Amino acid sequence: MIQLLGIKSNCDIDIRQKFSIVASRLEHSLKSIKNIIGSVVILSTCNRTEVYLDSDLEGEQLINSLFEVLNWDKNLIDNTFYIKDKDAVKHLMEVSCGFHSKIVGEDQILGQIKTAYESAIKAGSVNGKLHRLFQYAVTCGKKFKYTCEIYKIPVSIPSIAVREAKIRNVRSCMIIGFGQIGKLVLKYLNQLDIERIYIVVRDLNKVSFEVKKDLKIKAITFKERRHYYKDVECIFSCTSAPHEIIQPEELPKKEFVIFDLAVPRDVNLNVGKLINVKLYDIDSISKIDEKNKNKRKEHMKKYKYIVQEYTDEFTKWQSICELSPEIQKIKKYGTKISERRIKTFINKRHTKDNEKLVRTMIESTAKAYINRAIDVLKEEKIKGNEEECIKIINRIFCNDNIK
Missing domain, CATH: 3.30.460.30 (Glutamyl-tRNA reductase, N-terminal domain)
Structure with missing residues (x-):
């Protein structure tokens, strides 16, 4: 289930x-x-x-x-x-x-x-x-x-964070962590007039040559990051670390805007209590762009039918899968009937009238199913269920599309 x-x-x-x-x-x-x-x-x-x-x-x-x-x-x-x-x-x-x-x-x-x-x-x-x-x-x-x-109608956590940095006239930034979120932050920052971007990674090989050759970008190691805090106005932290990586005591006494885009948190909450620091987390960032969010919600409602379409498709597939054991039984029964008749044909293949033998074999195969269907129909008639049974039997046997 x-x-x-x-x-x-x-x-x-x-x-x-x-x-x-x-x-x-x-x-x-x-x-x-x-x-x-x-x-x-x-x-x-x-x-x-x-x-x-x-x-x-x-x-x-x-x-x-x-x-x-x-x-x-x-x-x-x-x-x-x-x-x-x-x-x-x-x-x-x-x-x-x-x-x-x-x-x-x-x-x-x-x-x-x-x-x-x-x-x-x-x-x-x-x-x-x-x-x-x-x-x-x-x-x-x-x-x-x-x-x-x-x-x-573009809007995402990284795009909102970068837009907020733009409003604050940020000119130098640090991105800590360069996974999917970090790369999106860089993409949006590159659309602004940013003078310097530091990318912090544990392994410098994770930053591609294409990124490194941009003169305004400098890739630095995780251990080096504290030496560069003094050179930036804004930090985007988006690592997958299970613990906090930015503590209040390690930040220089200067103005910062910090966007903590990680869960669990990258930034200790006490950082937000520093007089010269404005700290945003995921929840506070998501509340910034309400107008665009409402516009997207209304637009998306028109296409909700796609969700229902795929939900129904999967449910149908799952229902058919539940019939698999019964389908295997039917196939096994069919193989059993055909093997019996193939064996009979092999034993009698040297008879004078091969055409008559083949006709007899094919007819007996068909009768094996038809006779069983008739028996089931009789049983269901006695139970009072013959109408539904007749419909099913007609769909199986009285069908011009049978090949």
């Missing part, structure tokens, strides 16, 4: 980070859940942690098992939501289209869903149903993106 345990969207960042699964622990978490509970894909981003499962466990039993495996605090269980079957499927389709994002309609989520799916494949934690579900979700998100054309 497809099920989902997720963190409620109204939880603030302090709660969300208690459920966050950092990249370094993801593979271990996936394998642990697979071994104990069932097939799993974990979608863990700065705004959400959602665990998609196909498991025989369900309800309270599944939730408790998941909290134990992931070492989550059960006192926080009220901050989670649990849904299953079609509701869970529909939720994922909505997520892939950006309906549940902090910045509604942002398309980063589609890449994050792909990454979550690929991580589960790598860990060997995903089965046939979840394979198909996430393939449908990615296709749904792509169709929504290009049909809805929501990108014509």
Whole structure:
């Protein structure tokens, strides 16, 4: 059964980070859940942690098992939501289209869903149903993106942060962490008249030659970053570290605007109490551009039918899959009947009238099914169910498309 345990969207960042699964622990978490509970894909981003499962466990039993495996605090269980079957499927389709994002309609989520799916494949934690579900979700998100054309009303956490930096006339910046979010920040900064950008990474090889050859950009190591704080007016921190990396005592006494784009937090909250520092976290950034967000919401509603379309398609596929054991039985029965007659034909193939023998064999094969259908029809007539039975038998046998 497809099920989902997720963190409620109204939880603030302090709660969300208690459920966050950092990249370094993801593979271990996936394998642990697979071994104990069932097939799993974990979608863990700065705004959400959602665990998609196909498991025989369900309800309270599944939730408790998941909290134990992931070492989550059960006192926080009220901050989670649990849904299953079609509701869970529909939720994922909505997520892939950006309906549940902090910045509604942002398309980063589609890449994050792909990454979550690929991580589960790598860990060997995903089965046939979840394979198909996430393939449908990615296709749904792509169709929504290009049909809805929501990108014509651009807004995302990195773009809002950079726009706020522009309003503050920032001329020099530091980007700590150069993953997907860090690269987006650089993309938006490059559209502004920024004089100097420092990119902080643990491994300088992670910054491409194309980026390094830009004269206004300097790549520095994580250990070097503190020496350059004095040279910047703005810091964008977006690492996947499980702990805080910026403390108040390490910052020079000068004006800063700092955007903490990470979950768990990169920046100690006391940094925001410094007189000369303006600190934004994910939640405060997402509240900045309400006008554009409302415009996107209204536009997206017109294309909600795409979510329903893919939800229904997956549900149909899943229903047909549930018939698989019965289909295999029918095929096995057909093979049994044909093998019997092939054996008879081999034994009698030297008869004088081969045409008559072939006709007899083919007719007896057809009769094997027809006689069984007649027996079932008689049984259902006695039970008073003959009308539905006649409809099904007519669809099977009285069909001009039979080849």
